[in-house]
Amino acid sequence: MKESFLNQCTAVLTALKIALLVFGFGLTAACDQLVDKSRKDSLGTLEVNQPNIIFIMSDDHAYQAVSAYGYGLNKTPHIDRLASEGAIFNRGFVSNSICAPSRAVMLTGKHSHINGKVDNILPFDWGQDNFAKALQKAGYETALVGKIHLNGLPQGFDYSNVLPGQGQYYNPDFIENGIKKRLNGYVTSITTDIALDWLEHKRTKDKPFLLLYHQKAPHRTWMPEEKYLSLFQDKNFKPPSNFFDDYKGRIAASRHEMGIYKDMDVVYDLKMLDKAEKFQTPLRGAFENMYQRMDANQRGAWDAHYNPIIKDFESSGLKGQELALWKYNRYMQDYLATIQSVDDGVGQILDYLDANGLTENTIVVYTSDQGFYLGEHGWFDKRFMYEESFRTPLLMRYPKEIEPGTIIEGLVQNLDFAPTFMDYAGIEIPEAVQGESFRDLVSGELSEWRDAIYYTYYEFPGEHHVKRHYGIRTDRYKLIHFYYDIDEWELFDLEKDPAEMQNVYEDPAYEEIKNKMHLQLNDLRIKYKDSDSLNQYHLDRYLSAKGLEKK
Numbered sequence: 001m002k003e004s005f006l007n008q009c010t011a012v013l014t015a016l017k018i019a020l021l022v023f024g025f026g027l028t029a030a031c032d033q034l035v036d037k038s039r040k041d042s043l044g045t046l047e048v049n050q051p052n053i054i055f056i057m058s059d060d061h062a063y064q065a066v067s068a069y070g071y072g073l074n075k076t077p078h079i080d081r082l083a084s085e086g087a088i089f090n091r092g093f094v095s096n097s098i099c100a101p102s103r104a105v106m107l108t109g110k111h112s113h114i115n116g117k118v119d120n121i122l123p124f125d126w127g128q129d130n131f132a133k134a135l136q137k138a139g140y141e142t143a144l145v146g147k148i149h150l151n152g153l154p155q156g157f158d159y160s161n162v163l164p165g166q167g168q169y170y171n172p173d174f175i176e177n178g179i180k181k182r183l184n185g186y187v188t189s190i191t192t193d194i195a196l197d198w199l200e201h202k203r204t205k206d207k208p209f210l211l212l213y214h215q216k217a218p219h220r221t222w223m224p225e226e227k228y229l230s231l232f233q234d235k236n237f238k239p240p241s242n243f244f245d246d247y248k249g250r251i252a253a254s255r256h257e258m259g260i261y262k263d264m265d266v267v268y269d270l271k272m273l274d275k276a277e278k279f280q281t282p283l284r285g286a287f288e289n290m291y292q293r294m295d296a297n298q299r300g301a302w303d304a305h306y307n308p309i310i311k312d313f314e315s316s317g318l319k320g321q322e323l324a325l326w327k328y329n330r331y332m333q334d335y336l337a338t339i340q341s342v343d344d345g346v347g348q349i350l351d352y353l354d355a356n357g358l359t360e361n362t363i364v365v366y367t368s369d370q371g372f373y374l375g376e377h378g379w380f381d382k383r384f385m386y387e388e389s390f391r392t393p394l395l396m397r398y399p400k401e402i403e404p405g406t407i408i409e410g411l412v413q414n415l416d417f418a419p420t421f422m423d424y425a426g427i428e429i430p431e432a433v434q435g436e437s438f439r440d441l442v443s444g445e446l447s448e449w450r451d452a453i454y455y456t457y458y459e460f461p462g463e464h465h466v467k468r469h470y471g472i473r474t475d476r477y478k479l480i481h482f483y484y485d486i487d488e489w490e491l492f493d494l495e496k497d498p499a500e501m502q503n504v505y506e507d508p509a510y511e512e513i514k515n516k517m518h519l520q521l522n523d524l525r526i527k528y529k530d531s532d533s534l535n536q537y538h539l540d541r542y543l544s545a546k547g548l549e550k551k
């Protein structure tokens with residue numbers, strides 16, 4: 001009786017909402033609150049409350065470039081709101097620091113060697129379980145918007161509107177429920193508009209929802225939105241202390257191809273598109289293709305900003321260290337400018353929740369698919385198990401359970417998202433899931449948590465030349481094994497050497513620590529069912545897919 005009355009009430013409210021939409025957000029907010037409450041009441045108890053979940057992920061967003069982490073590079077007031085109104089994680093990590101594998105881990109709650117997507121090259125199997133499928137079965141309406149970088153039609157989503165592969169910054173193609181269309185505008189704002197449109201017009205408002213809102217930015221080649229082109233123009237950034245790293249004692253690191261000085265292309269990465277001989281760079285053609293996508297207005301704004309910089313650069317004749325520092329600064333200006341649009345989008349989503357009475361019962365998570373080097377070790381890109389790419393920003397708000405201003409020091413990984421969301425949705429977490437729910441950790445109800453995390457990286461031989469490795473990190477130490485094309489162990493004392501410049505693996509003072517770390521690493525490999533023979537299996541598949549010989 002009560003239920004049918006509520007159903008009628010909901011229908012009337014929905015009709016009223018449509019009719020009165022012109023009067024703005026105020027009434028919609030009241031209705032959302034009512035519908036939300038009736039769902040809970042009709043189910044009886046608070047325990048079965050299924051909160052909405054908005055999972056925001058950007059691509060290559062370094063934690064150093066979220067102002068809540070205190071590095072002073074830029075201002076991200078909307079992302080920071082999640083920290084002040086919820087929790088910030090100081091030890092949020094990925095388990096394989098590269099895009100598609102990271103997303104596969106996030107969806108499945110299983111390490112790369114188990115879910116099979118170990119690198120950006122080999123295909124992902126959407127047929128396996130993922131948390132979106134589980135939430136869908138449990139009554140959630142689900143959507144995926146923006147970058148996912150996994151081949152094939154996403155499974156587990158009632159609605160998907162995603163970029164093909166890496167996507168484009170200007171006038172990008174999007175694939176809406178399997179149908180490709182080119183959209184005009186800037187990718188970050190378009191992605192936000194699609195997310196807001198789904199929230200307001202496409203979802204069924206009497207169901208709990210899961211929205212994966214995933215930005216392409218600030219991925220290479222760091223092309224800012226017109227309005228932010230000159231935001232950091234007058235800023236001179238101080239490079240990190242290990243910008244001129246000599247890689248002593250770290251052979252794999254010394255073989256990198258991701259140096260700002262050595263490998264960053266002045267046209268492709270730094271936008272110096274000019275006719276002169278020195279601008280006929282290897283990646284010039286690829287940049288010209290992206291530039292050609294712009295319409296006349298976009299190109300007008302672009303040229304007005306970059307042409308004077310090109311002119312200055314041409315006449316400067318910079319060389320050596322001065323050129324390295326100029327490149328670093330140029331890189332930072334564009335990279336940080338793309339983040340401003342990401343932060344705006346977060347603000348728009350949070351405003352939508354506020355205006356619609358959804359703030360209280362919606363979990364909002366902000367993270368990235370991995371971290372990124374902003375000049376540490378002289379680098380851009382990621383992939384290594386060194387801190388800046390292994391670690392990633394993680395902030396989370398859920399007013400019903402998380403105290404504002406919470407700081408989490410526990411070692412959390414992207415492996416934990418799937419079980420955490422299932423936990424909040426009231427779904428039993430399957431045995432096969434390797435991550436752990438951090439729901440009780442973040443609400444302060446847990447005293448015991450894991451003391452070590454496991455990492456793997458596979459994409460070699462490949463772009464940026466980062467050798468295959470795996471390793472373990474505890475609160476204080478990190479042990480890494482580069483095992484292919486080289487056989488090198490590295491041990492770091494993160495308390496004494498946070499910049500990871502001293503490999504103390506051969507230092508007798510660390511003998512005991514080293515042995516303990518080896519034992520712990522073995523335990524973790526057993527726990528997560530990883531082995532040398534699995535590494536061999538993944539290597540063989542990779543080499544044959546690329547038509548390469550074994551070294």
Ligand code: SGN
Pocket residue numbers: 059060098099100120149166219220221381382463464
């Ligand atoms: C592209 C980039 C690389 C980057 C990979 C992986 N090159 O290939 O610099 O490391 O993506 O990034 S680009 O010339 O195409 O920009 S990931 O985040 O998608 O894994």
Ligand code: CA
Pocket residue numbers: 059060098099219369370
């Ligand atoms: Ca990425």
